[in-house]
Amino acid sequence: MARMNTYQAQLSILLSCYLDGVLTDEELNEVVHVLDNDLEAIAEFHKLKEARRAVRLMPMLEIPSHLLPRTHLDEELSAFLDGELSTQETPIVSAHLESCGECRMVLADLDRSRIAIRALPGVESPVFLDVHRETTTATRRRIPAVVALATGVAAVVIAFTVGPFASGGEQPTISIADLNARHAAVASVPAAVQISNTAP
Amino acid sequence: MTRLGRSVLVGTTFAVAFGVLTPAVTAGELEDIITQAREATYNATRVTKSVWGNQIEVTDQLVEHWSGGELVRTNSSWTVSGNGRLVSMGEVPSGLVFLTAKTTPEIQRYEVGSVTTVKHMHRSALRVEVMEGDLKRATLIVDERSGAVLLAETFNGQGRVFRTVSLSDFKPYRMYPEPEEMSSVPVQVIMHSDSDLLPNELAGYQIVDVFQGPGGSEQSFYSDGLFGFSVFAISKRTVIDGFADSMALVTDDGLYEMVPTAQDVRIRWADKDRNFVLVGDIPPDHLEEILADLPAPGRDSMLKIWWHKLFG
Amino acid sequence: MSEHTTLTWEDVAHRYGRKIYTFAYRLTGNPDDAADLVQEVLLRVRKGLASYTPGSFEGWLWRITRNAFLDGIRKKKRRPTVPLPEGDFSALGASPSPDEVLASVRLSDDVQAALVKLPYDFREAVVMCDVVGLTYEEIAEATDVPIGTVRSRIHRGRSMLRDLLTWPV
Structure with a gap:
């Protein structure tokens, strides 16, 4: 210079x-x-x-997991599920969950029991049990969970591991990541700002 | 649980005009709030948490936000988006530019409810309730100085929080020029399409525009000014990746495959002619209404067969 | 700051571990040094947290990090600081590589290589600002210099960096 x-x-x-x-x-x-x-x-x-x-633009690096302490979350997990964490606690708990598979599993268990309890008076509960039993025997595949959609109204959500769409062959393939990127790009068009509609 | 690095993330953002303290202002003013939020300039860590059934999805991102655009850094990639463009340096670097003359429709179904002043992260902020009729749809904590939404809670049809988006390590900046496009990434230009396969209105969402999609598919983008989603109509021959760990969503119309993430939900199904994929940040109750108005999963689809095999 | 008084060192580790690791890696280009630093910092945080008096937590933490880093450098015979390819850490290196992918990988490596060539004070200021995301005030506190010095170090670091890098057209 x-x-x-x-x-x-x-x-x-x-x-x-x-x-x-x-x-x-x-x-x-x-x-x-x-x-x-x-x-x-x-x-x-x-x-x-x-x-x-x-x-x-250089990426944030992943810290080798052995460098992090192996302590686990406890009552914070329930508070997290109920949205009762303070704004200071939330990032800490989220960061821990990102790096700790054990706590994520505990969280999923907690949430399952929490939803089961909340869903007790609802009509879905008996359906859950039947679905779970039948699918387990009918497909011999482990069904991880059976739950109601957050809204609950007329919907039941079942987790399954292999989608009926999955198939091999020479067919053309589209990835959900591509579709998601396209949606994100279109959704970033602001209101009342126009983009030129002539090709470059 | 989280899908860092795989998902592209542009949530709906909000802002508020300073000094809006009169309760029950109209939707016109909510629009101002949202428009101004797009203009906010800040750096922050953004934690997004969504609850879908028994599944909790969380992501944690470093965000640099400026007028109309944002840069999101994750573990190994970054994504710049704004003004119908998106440049992503993930596993496969890619750039998209959408050509459209149309804009997001006016907000009609939401109104601002109560507005109160609060302290959040030691900052002066406004707490704004967004009402959809009698239902509280969202609570926004809006930074008074920058207009950024520091915390947004979105509620499902039963009034329970289903998504929380919070900013921490928040650093508001003054305006600086928008970064230029990254020149090293090839950009694909996406043209508008004249197709009218899907209706102009779906459960209160207006169609904004239709675009050519990958592999001869087409993308219809809908918005209600606050939330938005795209429906992709895809040839039946085409295989759609990314649903290997999907859940099944059952409604009165049939069975759908569903992949919930922290920022959005992805749904796949097929009728007798086509595959469909829906991607959007919509609340679960809206999702059900939208699906009810779209072509239903076909009776001959494998999903149906699978379903009938199990339940008769 | 009251919001941090209830933090345990494990919280600090989970919340800041990645940043500390990235900070050290960007300064040295060396994953072993970065790992050593994280361990040392967490040890010092563990000891120091009890006696931590309210103030800027970020400033306190990054001062500890910086001192640990400098102590580590003094103790150690310097290893060659050839940066590892970014691909070792990101998915970029593993995927099939069209030219653009290669170009982007090289770009990131170039920046890392250029960073480690900067004089320490400038490098540190740039990394604290642009990688860790600290404010100028926090950098001043962590490095124990006036804010005017922080301004000039960040600026001079960026100026040198831009001269070291050739930009794609």
Whole structure:
């Protein structure tokens, strides 16, 4: 980089700070003014922005699991299910659940019993039991769980491991990840902002 | 349990106009709230938790959000989305640009209920209730300074929380220019389609636009201004991956395969002509109504056969 | 900060372990050093949490992390810090690789390689800001320098980085 005078050096620092949103109002005005008028500053700004993005786009790394303590959650799990955790606790519990399969299993068990208890007066309960027994014998496949949809009304949800759609062969394949990405992209169109409808 | 790195995540976002403290403001103002939230600029960790039956789905993401777009980092990938575009550096880098002249419809069925001032994460915030008739559909904790939604709870038809989206490590930023598209990723341009296979309105959701989908399929995108979903109509010959661990969802109309995630739900079924896949962030009770208005699972489908074999 | 007074060290480990690990890896490009650092930091957090007095928790934690890191460097004969390919950690390396995939992997490796070439103070400031996501105030507290110095270190780090990297057109 060419040698700069003090003012330019200061200004250059402000450009970086601008990217991080840490300027005072006065400094912000100065930067905005410079970016409106000075082509060199604009070029400098874009380079800084690229450097910043390059670092930010590096992935967060997975910590080797043996480095984490093997303690487990307890009453937090019930509070988590009931949405009773404080906003400070929620990220801690979520982070733990992400890294701890044992707690996830305990959570699933807790939730199953919780739902069974809540569903007791409902019409689904006897159906559950029948479905569970019959499918187990009919398919000889382990059925992990039988539950009601959160709304419950007229719906029953059964978990199964092999979908009846699953089949091999030479057929064309579409992945749900692709469909999901397409939905996300379309859903990101804001209200009242139009995108050009001419192809590039 | 979580599907980090596999799912692409753009939830509905919300914001609020400063000083909106009059109770029972109308849907027009809710729209302002949502529009302003898209403009909020911040960095945060976003934890999304959803309850689907007995399944709890949680994801934890680093989010950089700016006007109309956001960058989400997960374990090994990142995704930038906004304005009908999405660039993803996951297992397979990909870019999508949707060409449409249409916009999300106006909100008609939701209104703002009570609005109160609260403290959240040591910040001044507004607690906004979003009503759907007499049903409380959502509670939003909206940061007063930035307009970002710090906490959003969405309720199912029985008034129970089914999704919580919370921000922590929240760092609001002043505006800075939107990052440019990543030039290293090839971009696929998706054209609008003139098909009218599906109805213009489904259970209170309006069709926004129809697009060409992969492998000759087509995508119909619906929204009610707050939630949204896409229905993909796909050839019967096509195999659809990603439902290996699905659950079965049974309604009066038949049996569907369902994969719930923290951010959305994916549903698959087939009638006698086509496969269908629905993807969206809709509440479970809306999902049931929508499915009831879509082509039902075919009587000759393998699902039905499977079902009848089990239950006669 | 009252919100952190009930944290146990296990909570800290689960909540910040990944960040600490990533922090160390980005600074050194070396997974062994990163693992050592996480263990050392958690040990120090365990000892220090009881005597932790209310203040900025992030500042406190990252000061511990930084000191542990610097102590580790002083003790150890420096190992060569050749960065591992990103593919060892992400799914990118494992999937069939069209040119774009390779390009993106290289890009991430390039950034890592460039990072470790920066002088320590600048590297640290950039990593704390752009990888860990700390505010300037938190970085000032963790590194024990005035905020003006943080501003200039982050800026100079980015400037050098951009000169070390060639950008795809």
